[in-house]
Amino acid sequence: MLRHLRDGGPRSRAGIAMDTGLNKATVSSLVSELAELGLAREGDLERAGAVGRPGKIVELDGRRVGGIGVEINVDYLSALALDLTNAVLFEQRVALDVQALTIDKVLDAAADLTARALRECGRLNVVPAGVTIAIPALVDVAAGVVAFAPNLRWRDVAVVKGLVDRLTARLGSPAFPIRMANDANLAALGEYAMGSVAGTPDLVYLTGEIGVGGGVIAGGRLLSGAEGFSGEIGHIQLDPGGRQCGCGRRGCWETLVGMAAMLRLAAEPGDPVHDPSLDLEQRLDMIRRRAAVGDRRTLAALGQVGTGLGVGASILINVFNPRVVVLGGYFAQLGPYLLAPMMAELKSRVIAPDIGGCRVELSWLGFSAASRGGAHVALEAVLDDPALVALPGPAKERHSG
Amino acid sequence: MLRHLRDGGPRSRAGIAMDTGLNKATVSSLVSELAELGLAREGDLERAGAVGRPGKIVELDGRRVGGIGVEINVDYLSALALDLTNAVLFEQRVALDVQALTIDKVLDAAADLTARALRECGRLNVVPAGVTIAIPALVDVAAGVVAFAPNLRWRDVAVVKGLVDRLTARLGSPAFPIRMANDANLAALGEYAMGSVAGTPDLVYLTGEIGVGGGVIAGGRLLSGAEGFSGEIGHIQLDPGGRQCGCGRRGCWETLVGMAAMLRLAAEPGDPVHDPSLDLEQRLDMIRRRAAVGDRRTLAALGQVGTGLGVGASILINVFNPRVVVLGGYFAQLGPYLLAPMMAELKSRVIAPDIGGCRVELSWLGFSAASRGGAHVALEAVLDDPALVALPGPAKERHSG
Numbered sequence: 001m002l003r004h005l006r007d008g009g010p011r012s013r014a015g016i017a018m019d020t021g022l023n024k025a026t027v028s029s030l031v032s033e034l035a036e037l038g039l040a041r042e043g044d045l046e047r048a049g050a051v052g053r054p055g056k057i058v059e060l061d062g063r064r065v066g067g068i069g070v071e072i073n074v075d076y077l078s079a080l081a082l083d084l085t086n087a088v089l090f091e092q093r094v095a096l097d098v099q100a101l102t103i104d105k106v107l108d109a110a111a112d113l114t115a116r117a118l119r120e121c122g123r124l125n126v127v128p129a130g131v132t133i134a135i136p137a138l139v140d141v142a143a144g145v146v147a148f149a150p151n152l153r154w155r156d157v158a159v160v161k162g163l164v165d166r167l168t169a170r171l172g173s174p175a176f177p178i179r180m181a182n183d184a185n186l187a188a189l190g191e192y193a194m195g196s197v198a199g200t201p202d203l204v205y206l207t208g209e210i211g212v213g214g215g216v217i218a219g220g221r222l223l224s225g226a227e228g229f230s231g232e233i234g235h236i237q238l239d240p241g242g243r244q245c246g247c248g249r250r251g252c253w254e255t256l257v258g259m260a261a262m263l264r265l266a267a268e269p270g271d272p273v274h275d276p277s278l279d280l281e282q283r284l285d286m287i288r289r290r291a292a293v294g295d296r297r298t299l300a301a302l303g304q305v306g307t308g309l310g311v312g313a314s315i316l317i318n319v320f321n322p323r324v325v326v327l328g329g330y331f332a333q334l335g336p337y338l339l340a341p342m343m344a345e346l347k348s349r350v351i352a353p354d355i356g357g358c359r360v361e362l363s364w365l366g367f368s369a370a371s372r373g374g375a376h377v378a379l380e381a382v383l384d385d386p387a388l389v390a391l392p393g394p395a396k397e398r399h400s401g
Numbered sequence: 402m403l404r405h406l407r408d409g410g411p412r413s414r415a416g417i418a419m420d421t422g423l424n425k426a427t428v429s430s431l432v433s434e435l436a437e438l439g440l441a442r443e444g445d446l447e448r449a450g451a452v453g454r455p456g457k458i459v460e461l462d463g464r465r466v467g468g469i470g471v472e473i474n475v476d477y478l479s480a481l482a483l484d485l486t487n488a489v490l491f492e493q494r495v496a497l498d499v500q501a502l503t504i505d506k507v508l509d510a511a512a513d514l515t516a517r518a519l520r521e522c523g524r525l526n527v528v529p530a531g532v533t534i535a536i537p538a539l540v541d542v543a544a545g546v547v548a549f550a551p552n553l554r555w556r557d558v559a560v561v562k563g564l565v566d567r568l569t570a571r572l573g574s575p576a577f578p579i580r581m582a583n584d585a586n587l588a589a590l591g592e593y594a595m596g597s598v599a600g601t602p603d604l605v606y607l608t609g610e611i612g613v614g615g616g617v618i619a620g621g622r623l624l625s626g627a628e629g630f631s632g633e634i635g636h637i638q639l640d641p642g643g644r645q646c647g648c649g650r651r652g653c654w655e656t657l658v659g660m661a662a663m664l665r666l667a668a669e670p671g672d673p674v675h676d677p678s679l680d681l682e683q684r685l686d687m688i689r690r691r692a693a694v695g696d697r698r699t700l701a702a703l704g705q706v707g708t709g710l711g712v713g714a715s716i717l718i719n720v721f722n723p724r725v726v727v728l729g730g731y732f733a734q735l736g737p738y739l740l741a742p743m744m745a746e747l748k749s750r751v752i753a754p755d756i757g758g759c760r761v762e763l764s765w766l767g768f769s770a771a772s773r774g775g776a777h778v779a780l781e782a783v784l785d786d787p788a789l790v791a792l793p794g795p796a797k798e799r800h801s802g
Contacts, residue, residue, distance in 0.1 A: 138752065138753050138754075147753070147754055148752070148753070148754065150752070201627075202626055202627040214720075216720075218619060218624050218626075219622060219624070219625075221620060223619050223620070223721065224620075224722075225603055225619075225721055225722025225723065225757065226602075226603040226722055226723055226724035226757065226758055226759070227722055227753070227757050227758045228722070229722040229753040229757045230720060230721050230722040231720065231722075232719040232720065232722075232752045232753065233719065233720055235719055235752045236716050236719065236720075237712075237715075237716075237750065247752055249749075249750065311638075314638075315637050315638075315716065316720070318633040318634065318636055318637065319615075319617075319631060319632065319633065319634055319637075319717070319720065320624065320626055320631050321625075321626025321627055321628055321629070321630040321631040321632075321633075322626065322627055323627035348650075349638065349650065351539065351549070351551070351633050351636045351648055352539050352548070352549070352628070352630040352633065353539075353548055353549065356626065356627065356628055356630045357627055357628045358627070
């Protein structure tokens with residue numbers, strides 16, 4: 001019923017009964033329960049010229065519940081909290097050179113940032129429904145373990161347990177579930193739920209981070225694969241004689257178009273764009289300014305990356321025939337310089353006429369897509385099981401915000 | 402309810418009512434209607450120690466309805482008819498050098514073969530529920546048009562209309578739908594419905610014909626893409642400096658592992674294995690016998706193809722994380738010589754541990770997978786709408802078979 005209220009908007013009890021096929025007594029009791037949990041409320045009289053006695057309308061009270069996404073990436077950590085209306089309650093990104101740190105230090109920092117997001121939720125009187133960790137890795141979702149993260153150089157790391165233990169030490173045992181999933185898969189869900197192409201049922205999401213990640217929505221569902229390992233597109237070999245990749249192989253797609261490759265092509269070692277202690281956006285702003293003033297090396301690097309993007313994306317378009325390819329991460333930020341060479345490759349390489357009706361779009365969500373997707377996944381769980389949200393105080397007070 | 406009877410097996414009217422949530426009166430009237438259409442019948446008393454009055458059991462009468470798949474491929478045509486129990490009622494393959502013939506001649510031959518299958522259904526007192534054409538092409542399914550078939554050298558051909566017109570001229574206007582879809586997508590559906598890995602929800606099907614086709618079942622559903630053009634895996638570029646492909650590009654996967662490539666590697670021009678007037682199985686038998694006696698050139702060719710299979714399949718496994726890769730077409734026939742080099746490539750190229758839990762299997766359905774999938778699709782339509790089967794005679798006679 002919550003899902004119904006979110007997707008269909010506010011309506012009367014009678015309207016809910018009609019739409020869901022539940023009888024009115026059941027609807028009334030469900031509405032009361034949801035109101036108790038702070039998830040729904042009854043508002044103004046319905047104004048439409050409806051037949052019969054006017055009823056109060058029931059609406060989702062999405063502002064009392066928060067979902068939190070925490071991203072662990074190669075050179076940053078971020079956390080983002082959303083309420084059920086998808087409003088951002090908290091967002092923070094910190095630069096962090098993960099490869100230079102021990103796993104313990106990284107998890108400490110992730111726990112600090114997560115605790116900050118949770119405290120902010122508390123301050124806003126929002127109940128956390130769950131935390132989802134987004135990570136550029138092959139993730140054993142059921143076990144909460146990173147099987148392999150080439151660019152973090154992690155193998156078999158029990159990240160969920162590590163975070164739970166640290167949060168418990170900081171704030172007491174968490175009363176909500178903590179999950180983990182591949183960052184690009186979560187980002188694809190974020191785009192599908194609230195990005196510029198939200199609701200497009202056949203969608204390929206490509207993100208340029210230090211590596212390259214992908215997530216695919218096919219027929220309105222995230223492809224996850226038999227063991228949750230689908231979407232490992234960064235390691236498609238495009239150049240057998242190419243550079244060594246973090247995964248140990250040679251010439252993977254990400255060695256051609258990942259952010260590390262782009263920066264290497266664009267600037268000498270020692271150039272500040274390589275400095276992992278600077279925030280990512282600042283470093284990309286430098287690249288963008290150089291491109292804007294016509295710096296040759298920068299433009300050549302971006303042209304080369306755009307071509308490489310097209311070569312790899314043509315494979316995915318031939319395989320998936322998506323309606324749209326969404327470019328996220330740094331691809332979105334530098335998109336204007338990447339699109340023309342990318343499209344030229346797609347036009348010559350995709351076998352279907354007119355690229356199979358596919359267009360390429362730049363993400364609006366940028367580097368927040370994965371943490372948004374994580375927050376979204378945490379909130380979806382509440383729609384399936386409202387009892388996840390066990391509120392502490394009386395309902396009345398909670399409605400005063 | 403038909404789908405229920407097929408998937409759940411025979412049961413009493415009361416059992417059906419309980420399982421489906423329909424009331425008994427509705428079930429009784431549905432059973433009568435289905436019996437009228439010859440799709441269900443009531444049989445022996447239920448024997449289990451059930452409480453209450455024993456009822457007759459209702460079962461699917463799958464033997465009165467046929468689905469027909471017709472495959473148009475580069476060097477053969479085939480037709481296959483199945484009843485609802487998946488028993489084969491008719492199967493025939495004819496060698497045909499499609500590239501050497503006009504489109505009209507090919508459609509004439511396809512209509513002749515389809516008419517033969519339909520006449521055999523008539524002889525068996527089976528009502529045709531539909532015909533599905535399987536073709537190695539980008540298919541505009543809604544329009545019934547081949548948009549592009551590189552290996553047939555067809556573009557924008559209205560195949561469905563061509564077949565309907567010809568069948569009308571031969572047998573009168575067909576009373577059933579005629580559809581068309583990509584051959585490898587239909588073959589994937591055939592494997593999923595009745596192959597050795599039937600029911601495996603994450604499955605990649607690869608078929609070696611003259612070209613290479615692919616179909617993907619993800620989460621139990623066929624991937625079709627935004628415009629039905631998904632699965633164009635034969636044109637993944639693996640060797641930028643490679644041979645020219647039928648699609649006009651260079652070094653596509655099928656230039657390395659398609660049957661044309663395998664035969665070229667295995668035998669000089671003029672060798673009888675190249676003769677398109679011989680049946681495919683005979684030509685492949687020659688190759689298999691040469692391999693069995695240790696012919697060096699044959700073994701080297703098969704080793705090279707197996708390696709190429711692994712290189713391309715590793716991309717699909719990284720992208721999809723399937724539970725199983727099924728090798729069909731000639732890959733299945735020569736599988737024992739292809740598997741070892743293929744697995745070696747998969748082990749070194751797939752990024753997930755243990756190839757993401759994926760195994761490789763050889764199809765049991767061989768060259769019939771696509772036409773079986775086509776017949777299956779025609780029959781599925783009956784399960785959705787039993788009224789598709791408007792039987793001519795009285796129900797009693799039809800039960801005498």
